[in-house]
Amino acid sequence: MTTNSVDQLDLQARHRARARLVSPRTATVNPIRAFLLERGIDVRQGLRFLRQYFPKGTDLAVHSEARLNAVARELNEQPRKTS
DSSP, X not given: OOOOOHHHHHHHHHHHHHHHHHHHXXXXXXXXXXXXXXXXXXXXXXXXXXHTTSOTTOOGGGSOXXXXXXXXXXXXXXXXXXX
């Protein structure tokens, strides 16, 4: 078994730190997107898009279906970034 270089150890540490940051964000976004998909509303991925309309801790059940549809329509009509 070979030992890792300092650069490899640094890279592994960065990957672990990123995973710890991304996991809670994903855990927040996935239920919101699932809630909207159950109602036939497909929105683009990304927490920052949803946070524009629904701040953290917002109970989506209190919003009308018309409001959710309007937000989804607005989000989906925004131009998407291409590589």
